[in-house]
Amino acid sequence: MLGLIVLAGAFLAGGILVGERTTSVDNRAAARDQPSRDFMFQVIGAKTANQGGHTLNLFFHYRYPSGIADNDIPDYTRLRTMALDSLAAVDVSKNPYWEVVNNQLCARLKNGFPIQAITCELQVVGSENPGPHDEPGYRASIETIGDIEPLDVPGPLAN
The missing domain is CATH 1.20.5 (Single alpha-helices involved in coiled-coils or other helix-helix interfaces)
Incomplete structure (x- = not known):
């Protein structure tokens, strides 16, 4: 039993x-x-002083909350401006890793706008013949917050 x-x-x-x-x-x-409402934009050739000075390509894909009203959708240029302002404000004396910069940038955008989920790719433009303060090839940090497929934008095959 x-x-x-x-x-x-x-x-x-x-x-x-x-x-x-x-x-x-x-x-x-x-x-x-x-149904979901997503938006994506890119910033190509952004200059930054971090890690000795680099050029970045930035890609942002985000999803709005379900049922967002048309008049609550932010103008993407406001997100773009915040992203570039965040890059300009990086404390280069600390020489932060790109992953740290991207994490902070992506979180600011997510928290500053009506965004349910976001994925941000910060791509460092590279060279196959780097100078003394650079590393070879393109490299990227991908940060994803919320339920959205992570970005995966490859750098160019040749520079």
Whole structure:
């Protein structure tokens, strides 16, 4: 009898776990079926003094909250200006990694505007024949906040 009770308890616990997983999968599938409003823009050739001075390509893809009213959608040039102002304000004496710069930049944009999710790619323009203060090739930091596919914009094949 005790064995049957333990077995029944195991089946019940297993059923609850399967039910929770199924509900979680169903909720994610339902969220994907909901219409979404996204926007993307880029800034090519931004100059920065960080890490000895570099040129950056910036890519931003963000999603608005579901049901956002048309008049609540921000003009992307405000986000662009904030991004460039954030780059200009980087404390170059600390020589921060690009990942740190991008993390702070992406968080500022997410928190400063009606944005549900955002992905930001900060691409450092590279050279195959670098000077004394540079590293070879393009490199990038990708920061993603919220439920949105991370950006993956490759640098050019040749410079």
